[in-house]
Amino acid sequence: QMEEFANFDFNVWRKRYIEWISHLKSRILDVFRSIDRDQDGRVSRKEFIDYVLASFPTNSLEMNAVANIFDLNNDGFIDYYEFVSALHPSRDPYRKALDADQINEEVSRQVSQCNCPKRFQVEQISANRYRFGDSQQLRMVRILRSTLMVRVGGGWTALDEFLVKNDPCR
Ligand SMILES: [Zn+2]
Structure with a gap:
């Protein structure tokens, strides 16, 4: 061994x-x-x-x-x-398949970096709709030029910026 x-x-x-x-x-x-x-x-x-x-x-x-x-x-x-x-191999930036798995992979990868005693929660509702944190709001997500974006207000914010604002440990 x-x-x-x-x-x-x-x-x-x-x-x-x-x-x-x-x-x-x-x-x-x-x-x-x-x-x-x-x-x-x-x-x-x-x-x-x-x-x-x-x-x-x-x-x-x-x-x-x-x-x-x-x-x-x-x-x-x-x-x-x-x-x-x-x-998930994920970290390959050249893979561009825009499928739900890839979105899920990237959401999971980013959320897994949370260090809160009670982990920041995320729930997948459908292929491109998620619920983040304690909010009941459903948010659309998509991948744009290999960055995962979240629909906020009338625009799109990168998920990492969104987490900085919403995940208490960041
Ligand atoms: Zn956290």
């Missing part, structure tokens, strides 16, 4: 895991839901590690490293946003 681990590459692991999910004809959300038995939107590191070890070819050395990467804010829990954003 030690010897194999020396060559551990998270990107390779991530691709294997995504392939495994797609062979099951599952979505990332479905996998997260099966780990998150009480459906509270987050799982402990141990739950995450135990579940993946029992269902996917990997080992505990790898899983410790993987859990460190998934637990972005290092609070000992992996929530849905962290789960999605660790699994």
